[in-house]
Every structure is written in structure tokens, then in C-alpha cells.
Amino acid sequence: MLAEASSPAPEQDVDDASSLPALSTATVQQPSAHQPPHGRKRKRPPPTAASPAPSDPGSASGAVNPSELLSSRVDLSSRPRLSISRGPIFVPTAEGSEYHKTELIGVNRVGFRYVPAGINPPGYTLPCRTIESNPTTYRVSWEDRSPFITVTKDGLGLRGGTGFRSARCNAPIVEGRWYMEVKIMHGGGEHDSENGRREGSHVRLGWGRREAPLNGPVGLDGYSYGYRDKTGDKVTLSRPRPYGRAFGTGDVIGMYISLPPRREASKKDPHDPAHTKRERIPIDLKGQEVFEILEYPQSKEMIALMDYSAKSTSSASVPSAPKKAAGGKPERNGPSTANKTNAAPLRPLPVLHGSRIAFFVNGECQGVAFEDIYDYLQLRQSDTQRKAKERKRTREGVKEHRENPFNDGWLGYYPFISLFNDACVRLNPGPDFEFPPPNDIDALLDGKPVPEGESTARKWRPTCERYREFMAEQWALDEVEEEEAREEAARHAANEKIEAAKRAEKLKKKQQAEARKRAKLAAAEQQQRGTPVVDDEWSPSGTGMVGLGQPSPSPLRHGTTYGFNGEGDVENSYSPAPTPASFQGGQSGYNSDNMEAEMENGEERSASRAFSHDVRATYSETQSPRETNV
Template identity: 35%
Template sequence: MTDSAPPPPPPPPSSIPSKRPSTATDDAPRSRPTVKSSGHREPREKKETWRKKEGTAAGSLGGGGASREAAGGGNGTHSGKQTGNTTPKGVETESPGLVRYQLPPPQFLDYHAHRAPPLALEETPSTEGDWFVVNDHPMNRRGFRYSPCKASHLLTALSYRGTEYEPFNARINYEDMNPQVCINDAGTGVTTAKGWRMARANVGVREGDWYYECKVVNGITEGGAADGHVRVGWARREAPLDAPVGFDAYSYGLRDQCFEKVHMSRPKAFVQDRSFVTGDVIGLHISLPPLSVQREISGDPTVKSGDVIRDRLPIRFKNQLWFEHFEYQPTKEYEDLMNPATNSKPSSAPKTLPGSFIRVYRNGELIGTPFEGLYAFLPPASKPLPALGGRELDDGALGYYPAVSVFKGGAAEMNFGPEWLAKPKDLPDNVRGVWERYDEQIAEDVLYDLVDEVDLLFAPVLTDDERGGTKSLAARGGRKEVIKEMIIDDE
């Protein structure tokens, strides 16, 4: 989207937040039991279970604007009511709406293009070539993730929109990798001198058939010696960056040692008596059912409607603007899959996607299909932390992402196309290279921006009574308020 020439700088400086205060949970302190004159103590308040407490927090904090206030954010309202899962059956509700924030006017430089992060050359004795660390850059952590943004003249109500920085193609996401990961100058190769560290791509897939390949630059040698280790696969947003691919239920990985498949930290035989070694090219084809099918499986009314609602707030870091989003976090249901509790009622099994699979190639030859029936990712399968103010919504970033993890000198280079190092001869015609998702994601983001702009321009602001007594912006007479400071601590 092209904006017009920037206007002259406004006289007062902008107050876009640059820091976030440490957040407190919304749990109210429990009152002490009272003692009556007769000396009789009232019954002790019964403690809530983990699941009940989580559900209560989600219901009480699901309102978006109030959620950000409780978490130290700004003020906001909704264009619709929050439904949540606590609504009694038979009660008609409206869909959740977009959060409205009173934002200060942008600065002159906020309209300019985003700069790529500075790269510093890093010594990597175990790995040949030039490798770099990313400096002065926000990394996804602590329940939040970050994406570059800029001010927009065209979106007068939204004021800010997403943007990109160089290199403008599918690559490693510099915000979505462990800080101990080093990258090459193209942004497609990774290595580390530490233990297992992971990096995700800047493009994810939500439906259809997609393919990418990963070349082992430094790993197990033909003789069996290990100069480092590499694992490669697909990961959801919740998969941790300080663990290998396949560590939990949110990712599916392939282990170089013995060419085993790994899911929930359980290696299983896949290729007998064979490891993938330095120089090998591992291709991964993922197949996911259409989103229409996935939304029906979800059962969530908001998800079934197809609404994509993005709770995000512009912040300032190192004199550049970033959107801060609520990140999806691991839930008890998925944790129980890895470590089932023996003394409690087992959680219901997460839903799977019919017909989904991951197919693996080595140097252009089909090896097999190690994973089928992948776990669903649309809400309620994915949830942000309600205590931070996150709402159980699809923000358009859910899906499966190409992911690679490296260990103590291991190095790998991801190739998303369109030119392949070892293209499989029998790859189906309907399979697309992940490189195509880069432009698609930008187009989707622009579409979501236009929808949000129309919503903010024409959707009515609810009255105090409609919002359950919470003061709306309209009730405050349109008074402009500054969003509180935000903190992004350096590692």
C-alpha cells in the first residue's frame, strides 16, 4: 500500500509508548476467613482448579480494552460485545469486536520505511562462513510477539499498519528466533554455539499443500562423527524457541541422528540404519485441509464466522515502531499429552485435522510420511494468556511454520523456493513453494487493515450500559489519553 508524501512534523512530540510496565495478574486477593463472636470460624473458601481458574480469567479478561488496562496498557472499547465460552445456552450474543485505542498522533519519521536490524559478525569456530547476531531488535517472549509497523496517511482511523523490512522474501523471522541463534547474510541459514535453539520462518501456512527444503550445512558426517546437530520440521506459534523442533505437541520434527521422527520429545523410528548428514537436502511437504473445514471442526462461533481479529498496539523500540501482539501460549491440554497427570482426571484429547500429513524427501527422493492427523490450531486449540489480556481469537497468524533447530555448531540453510536444490520428481502439481506465502501474507494483512478501518469508521461505539458500566471513549467526551509506558527488556 503506497502512502502520500509525509506532512510537516507536528509541534508536540508523539507519545507512542516505548516501554511496558511489568504486569500483574488479575486474580483478586482472597479475603481471610472471618471469626464470629461465638468463636466459630466460617468455612474456608474452596480453591478453584487450574482449569476453572483459567476459564474464569478468560471470561473476566476477554473484553479487550479492559484487559489492556488491567495489564498496564491503554484505554479501549469494542465495536461489539465479547462472547467467550461462559455465555449460557440459548442466550443470543454478538461477536467480539475490534479494540479501539486512543493513540497520539504519529511523528514525522513514523511514516518512513522500516529499517532492517543491525547485524554484528559473530565468531563461530565450529561453523565455516560468516554468521551474524541480530542486535537492538525485539524478540518474541513473555506472552507477546512483535512485528514491524508504520504510520499511514490512508488509514485515518487505524493510523498504523504493518510493514516489512529487507530482505523482502520468505526467510528466518528475526523476531521469532532464539537470541542465541546466528544467521547468514541472506537470513535463511542458522547456527548456534549453544544447546538446542530454534528459529521459525516469517511465513506460515493455514491450508493447502506447501513445500520447503533444508540443507544440512554442518552436522553429522558420513563417518558418523557429529560436528553439531540439526532438526527440521513444522511448528505452531506456541512451540518454544529454546528447545528443538518436536519438543512438544506444537511441533513435528525430524532428528538427524538415526533419521528419527520426533513429536512430544518421543523419538520414533522412521528411516532404518540411516542418519541425514552434512550436505543432505531434506524436503518437507505439509498438507492441511481448507479453512472452511477447520472452522467447522473448531466449533467456536467466532472462528466459524471466519472473523480475523487482531489485538495489537503500536509501541516504540529503538526509535522504530512495532506492533505488540498477544502471543499464543501452551495450554494444560497439550501439556498433559506430554506428561499425563496420574492423580487427576485426564484432559480431552485435542482435535486433529482430517487428511493432514507431513511428507519427507531426502535429496529429491521420497522417504515416507512420518506424521498424519496433525493437531488443529484454530481456537480453542490455541489461546493467549488471559491474565495478560489476550482473547481467544484467530488473529490470522495461527498455522504451521517452517522451523529448524540447531545444537552446538550445527548449521542448516532453509530454501523456500522458487529454485530448488533437490526438487522431488514425484512432488504433486498442487504443492506450492512456501516462498509464495510471503506476498500472500502481505495481501491478507492489507485486507485485514481495510476491514479494521471500515469497522473503526462506521461501527457504533457501545454505551456504558451496553458495555456493562465500563466507561467508553464516547462517554469520556473523546478525551485523548496517553497509553502507559511499555518495557521491552534486553536479554
């Protein structure tokens, strides 16, 4: 992640990195007032790794929190926005030597690689973009090489150390015909008088993919194809085959590669490995913003091809992995077919039909070394592999590295230089060559030389022209990623708005439910206290409306008087229990009609016995004499 504790670099010219001030490689420590006595041991902090890769010692995690990255944009805006990387700090290997070590850069190792990054201007969604590093030409990559390979400041001179170590150039070849030269400054088994090593110095040249390891020679596996100086053999999968003449100090080796047009990804197939997709995380590495990328791993199919004991002369076949015997050693009679029902089937290794690699020694063509080489795209993932990786979700709020099954724009074949001991070479990507090849190299390889006096257009290109094309491709991918990031941010904002509306509606319903619950609890408490609660309706006593929650008057608190009409019936003056129907024009069950019906049926009702003495007295006082006599 972009460490907020790292101090920003001083303001520098973004277009001219050569004018950047040199950084000191040592810091003078001032004596401290709280320095402990010399006899007391001090606890030293644990050593930190030079690379922040998660597998390196001293690295807590390879996960990068995007929230911390985005929240630090205020700090990022205060840092210089560079179009040219600050580049490495060159430290001479010896006084007066032209070969240097490079410091303050992220050298590719432990399955991770690094690309210089620059901070985007305000208004961009992504915090960083791809930038160049000086010199902006086709050369060896500062980051994509073994640390034991020392270089010159122009990136064209290389010198080895102990053992075979390799380096790649800074732009891949993906299609077309390309040519470059490499001059052997020291090699071919010669000894250096200074070190006196017995083996001498050796060089291997060729072309390799991203999966080819840098701590071994070209041709170590099926990811690279090399040419040996000692015997003139061609080598791949660590299997040398006779090819051309040996070469040594002072020779100029021409390297030619021809690849068919790149395959376009199928729009109907989202899992096509030809799709372009980048998986990278911007981090702060030693004061320089870089993209950390998970390197492409070697496939089990290629490992099985390397481990195959019965080595075949045809590298196009894809044998199964060898079955180990009881003693732990692989069977010498080829792979066994027993007990392979549960093993996952090996995927076929596709090749680039029509591709070829050839070498020249001092302008002399050595013929076709390799043809129909393996495709540089990743093998297609099976459904089982894809589902297994989809289950490994990233933690919420944390961005982690993922294996990329697609092309991230860096796949292809690179010039691959391998040096043993103190061998030295110098690259010449063109356009001017010491031994220019013919205009049609393929015709020469096919045995059809161009007749003298007949001029043809040049059908190959110097590798120096590839650098500008490659950087244009990277910047185009930056624009695509920025547009996708804006669309993703818009979708995220729209989803957040919808989710906020849902949360507000849910909260409103919850509040309403809680209000109804509180009302029910209040009503239950009032009923437990013996105070009934009624609604705003007519009072049963017939006195009109009563307030909500007010106790209703008892319907029997007033006296009830009855009178007889002229027909000998008792007339109802006050109903003992008026009902809502009686107020709305309906008839009560206690009227005189019901009493007459009962008397006509000859039934003796207890209503006459219900008249108390007080009622009769009240009746005699209120009725007329005729009614009294009756």
C-alpha cells in the same frame, strides 16, 4: 506505548530500506563539567530490559494507555511513514563471518511477540498498520527466533549456539501442499575444531505451530513434528520413532506438508475459534514502531498429554493428567480416576484429517512421517473460562493485553529449524530446487508413482510463493480493523452526543429544583420575620390588587356603619369582612337576609348589642327623619 521522549528517526526513503543509514552501536561519552571525583561512587540507574514485555525486568507495566497513544499523533506525524521497516542492525559474530547477530529489534520471548508496524497517513482512525521488513521474501523471521540463532543478511543462512535453539520462518502454512529444501552445512554430529565440544553439532528439521517453544528442539511437544539427523527418527511429544535414514553435512533435506482447506468460521457461533480477531498494541521499541502481541499459551490438554506417564504409541488419544502419589511422583500405572469429580474435563484435541508430513533426503522420499496432525486453531473456551475472563475488565482509559481465543492471522504450521551447538543450515524456499520432487508427491507417498512419459500438473507449491499471499492477508485484516475502528468511533460519538443531551437535561432539572428550593427558603424566612407573603390577588380590604410580597391592609382598619331600612332591619353599609365571593357577585354571610331569617325564627342575636354608641350616633346623623322616628 509510543514513547514521546524517544527521538524520531531521520527522514528515510520509505520504499528502499537498504539505503537507510547505519546506526552506531556505541556512543562516545564526553567528559562532564560536573563529573564526580573518581573516589566517589555514583548511583547507577537500574538496568532496563531489551523487551518492554511486562514480565521482563525493568518493565513497569505491560498496559498501554490509548489516550497517550492517540494524543501523540502530533508527534507521530513528524515521524517518517515507512512501508518497509528499518530492520535489524547486523553485527558480525566474528571478523569476516557471514553470520550476524541482530540488534534494535524485538525478539520474541517471555510470551510476547513483535511485528513491524508503520504509522498510518492522516485521516486514518488507527495510528499504525502492518509493514514489511527487508528482504521481502520467504526467509527466517528476524523476530521469531531464539537470540542464540545467528543469521545471514538474506535470512536464509542459520547457525546455532550452545544447546538446542530454534527459529521459525516468516509466514505460516494454513492449507494446501507446500515444499522446501534445507541444506545441512554443518551437522550430523560433526565436531567443530574451534570449540572442541564433545557432543558435536546436530540438526532437527520439521514443522511447528506458534505454541512450540523456541528454546528447545522441534518435536519437543505436540505442537511440532521433527526429523532427527543423528538416528533418522521422527519425533513429536519428545517420543522418537523409527522413520528414515540419518543425514549429516552436505545432505539436502526436502520438507513437505499437506494440509486440508481451512475451516470457515460459523457466523452463528460468535465463540468459534476459527473467527479472525487480532489483539495487538502499537509501541515504540528502540526507535521502531512495532505491534506487541500476547503469544498463544500452551493448553492444559497438551501439557497433560506431555506429562502422561504411560506413554502411548498413539498420539491421537487425549489422556487425563497424571495423579501424583503421596511422595510427589506420578503414578506409573496410568492416571487414576479417583478424586476427579471436581477437576475440569479436558477438551478434545482436534486434528486436521487428511494432513500429512513427509521428508526427502537428497531427493529420496522417506515416506509419510506424520498424518492427521493436530489442528493449529485454539481450543474452544468453555463457558466457565469465558465468563472468568470477561470479569477481568480493563481499567478505564488503559488498554491491556488479553489472551486471544481466536485466530489473529498468524496461526498455522511454520518451517521449524532447530540447531544444536554450532550446526549450520541454509534454507531454499524455491522455486528452483537442487533435488526437485515429483509433481504429485501424494501419489508417491501412496505408492502410486507416475508412469514414465506421463506428464501431470504440479500439485504442490514452493514455499516462496506463500509470503506474498500472507502479506496480502495481513493488509486485508488492516482494512477490516480500520473499518471497524471507524464504526466504533462513530458509535462512540453518537453515544457521547446522547449522553451530553442527557447531562444537559439533568442539569436543567437540577437548576429548576434548586430555584424552587431557594424560593421556598425565602418564603420561610419572611414568615419567620412576621411579614406574610401573598400572591398577586385582590386585596382582602377590597381596595384592589396588592403586589407580591406586600402586606395586606387589615380588614378592620376602617369604620363599619350599619343602617336600618324601612322595614326595621339594619342595612349593611360596610361589610366587616368582605370575601372574594362578594366581589364576584356572591353573597356574604353578613348580609341583611341572614339577619331577617334569624329574627323570624325568634332568636335574639347579639348583633344589636354589637352596635356601639358611636355607631348609633353615626346612624342618627346619616338617616332620614322617618328612619329616626322609627
